[in-house]
Amino acid sequence: MLDVRRLRLLCDLARLGTIAAVAQAHTYTPSAVSQQLAVLEREAGVPLLERTGRRVTLTTAGQVLVRHAETVLTALEQTTAALAAVATGLTGPLRIGAFPSAVRTLLPATLVALGHQHPGLELRVTELDPVAVPAGLRERRLDVGLLHDYDVVPVEPDPGLDTVPLLDETVFLAVPDSVPVPGSVAVPDSVPEAAEPLREARDAAWILASPGTLCHTATLHVCRTAGFTPRARHHADDFATVLALVAAGQGVSVIPQLAAAQPPVGVRLLPLDTRRRTRIAYRRGAASHPATAAFVSAIHAATSSFLGR
Structure with a gap:
C-alpha cells in the first residue's frame, strides 16, 4: 500500500524540483x-x-506515479468534503490566505458573515x-486563498488547484492633484488611445512595486504599451504607502480598485484600460466541502456589497 504522505512528497518534488525545496516546504530535513x-520506492x-x-529527477515510473497521485489526492479531498457534508454544523479551522488590499476591504464583512452563520468555524486569516x-x-497550511493576476500579465493556473472568479477590477493611474489633466500635452500618434491617461505621466517620477513582483511587471507592461519606460523614484509594495507618496507629490503609480477605495486628499485616480482579476482558490476536489462553499458564498456577497451591486 502506497503511503499518502509520501505521495505528497513525490508530487512536491515534481513541482519544486529539488529535495531541499521539498524539505523546506514541509519543515523537514533533506535527509x-x-x-x-526511498521508502516510497x-x-x-x-x-x-x-x-x-x-541532482534528482523522476524516472518514467515516477512521472506516472505523480500523475496518478494527483488523482488520488483529489479523491481524498472529495472524500473529506463528502464526510463534512453529512456532519452536523461546520466546526474546526478554516485557514484563509489573502493579499493585503483584500484583507482590508473584503475579508472583514466575509468573516462577520461566516461567524454569524457558522459559529463553530475557527476563522484564521x-x-x-x-x-x-x-x-x-498544496502544503495544507491554507484551506482557501485569493489569487490575482492582470489581463496584461496572465498567470498560468496551478494544476493542483481549482479556482472560481471573484472580482475583475479597474486599474487606475494615481497622480497628485498638481499633475495636469490628460490631453494637455502632445504625444506621438503611435501611442494607443487606450494609454491616454498615461500620456501625461511619461516624464513623471514613478512609485513602483518591488522588481520581480506581479504589480511591478504589470506597471512596466502598461507603460511600455504607452511608449515609454517609467522612471522609478521610489519602490513600495503597500498600496497605502504608495498613495501617501502620491499625495505628497513624490510621483505617480498604478493602483487597483480595491487599494483605491479611499484615496487620501491630494490624489486623483485616472482609469486605465487594464484589469486586475481575482480568483478564489482551493485544493482540487475541495469545492464541495461545506466550509469552502460557505467561504465562497460569503466573500462573493461581501464583494458585491463593497462594489455597491
Missing part, C-alpha cells in the same frame, strides 16, 4: 525527505528517482502575497 522517498517496487550527483497561496494550499 528525512530522501528517506521517505520500495512500496512501489520500481525506481522512482534518478540520482546524478546531487494569513495576509500574504498571492504567489505564496498555491504552495500554502
